[in-house]
Amino acid sequence: MRILFSAFAGGFFGLGLLISGMTDTARVQGWLDLFGAWDPTLAFVLGGAIIPMFIAWRIAARRKHALLGDAIPALPPQVIDAKLLGGSALFGVGWALVGLCPGPALAVLGFGGQGAVIFAGAMAAGMVGWRWATTANGARTVDA
Amino acid sequence: MLIGLIPTAWAIGALGGLMIGLAAASFLLINGRIMGASGILGGLIDGSGQDNPGERTAFLAGLIGVPALLVALGHDAPMHLTGNVTLLAIAGLLVGVGTRMANGCTSGHGVVGIARLSIRGIVATLAYLLAGFITMAVGRHVLGII
Numbered sequence: 627m628r629i630l631f632s633a634f635a636g637g638f639f640g641l642g643l644l645i646s647g648m649t650d651t652a653r654v655q656g657w658l659d660l661f662g663a664w665d666p667t668l669a670f671v672l673g674g675a676i677i678p679m680f681i682a683w684r685i686a687a688r689r690k691h692a693l694l695g696d697a698i699p700a701l702p703p704q705v706i707d708a709k710l711l712g713g714s715a716l717f718g719v720g721w722a723l724v725g726l727c728p729g730p731a732l733a734v735l736g737f738g739g740q741g742a743v744i745f746a747g748a749m750a751a752g753m754v755g756w757r758w759a760t761t762a763n764g765a766r767t768v769d770a
Numbered sequence: 771m772l773i774g775l776i777p778t779a780w781a782i783g784a785l786g787g788l789m790i791g792l793a794a795a796s797f798l799l800i801n802g803r804i805m806g807a808s809g810i811l812g813g814l815i816d817g818s819g820q821d822n823p824g825e826r827t828a829f830l831a832g833l834i835g836v837p838a839l840l841v842a843l844g845h846d847a848p849m850h851l852t853g854n855v856t857l858l859a860i861a862g863l864l865v866g867v868g869t870r871m872a873n874g875c876t877s878g879h880g881v882v883g884i885a886r887l888s889i890r891g892i893v894a895t896l897a898y899l900l901a902g903f904i905t906m907a908v909g910r911h912v913l914g915i916i
Contacts, residue, residue, distance in 0.1 A: 638789055638832070651850050652848070655906065661907050671789060675790040676786025683886045692799055693800045711872075711873075722905035723857055736783065752870070754816045
């Protein structure tokens with residue numbers, strides 16, 4: 627059941643990304659292009675996504691456990707540090723350069739051709755590389 | 771005609787967004803998991819998410835498989851992806867390192883975090899948006915590389 631509902635959530639996420647146009651890098655880059663032909667679509671996508679999720683968090687606050695039995699994840703310590711700001715800044719630069727963030731980068735992997743594979747490969751290398759670099763120093767990354 | 775087309779993209783965007791939010795809501799309320807693309811992928815490939823590799827793999831299979839299937843069946847999905855291999859590699863590396871350093875991306879910090887009114891999620895989203903706006907302004911309008 628757990629596996630089935632995971633696949634369902636992933637598939638529905640991919641469907642939403644495809645329908646909303648977030649797999650089109652021109653649309654994403656258009657949102658970031660304040661000084662060009664600005665495209666506000668991404669704000670509608672984010673707004674549309676936050677509404678059901680906001681309700682879900684209200685429900686989760688009362689129930690404490692998910693339907694399949696797991697505890698609702700606790701809110702991580704609300705630390706604003708250099709890793710959060712620096713990491714987000716690096717991510718923002720890469721996002722603007724090509725117009726893909728991790729969700730859409732995966733959603734286009736099956737039809738985006740060589741470019742999509744190169745981007746996803748580099749992204750995966752960056753993820754694993756960061757882990758290696760930080761664990762080698764004795765630090766630990768905590769899963770979001 | 772153009773004026774009629776623009777709000778349609780917004781409405782379809784909001785509809786797709788609702789689906790993304792419902793996916794995140796079901797992942798939380800059914801599986802008890804945070805729907806963050808970078809965390810789900812990163813935890814699987816860097817060895818930090820050993821507790822539930824099956825769930826992670828199934829999620830990724832759905833995320834990759836459903837759009838691929840729809841496009842194969844004829845759904846039109848323009849991508850306008852750059853052909854510049856160097857740019858693709860650099861951007862991919864930055865996205866990979868940055869999202870793991872910050873423990874989240876547009877889905878985890880953006881959709882799930884903001885909806886939880888998480889300060890970390892809101893701050894991270896403002897930071898990557900600001901970096902994105904500046905990169906686009908400089909990269910497209912000053913340097914001409916985007």
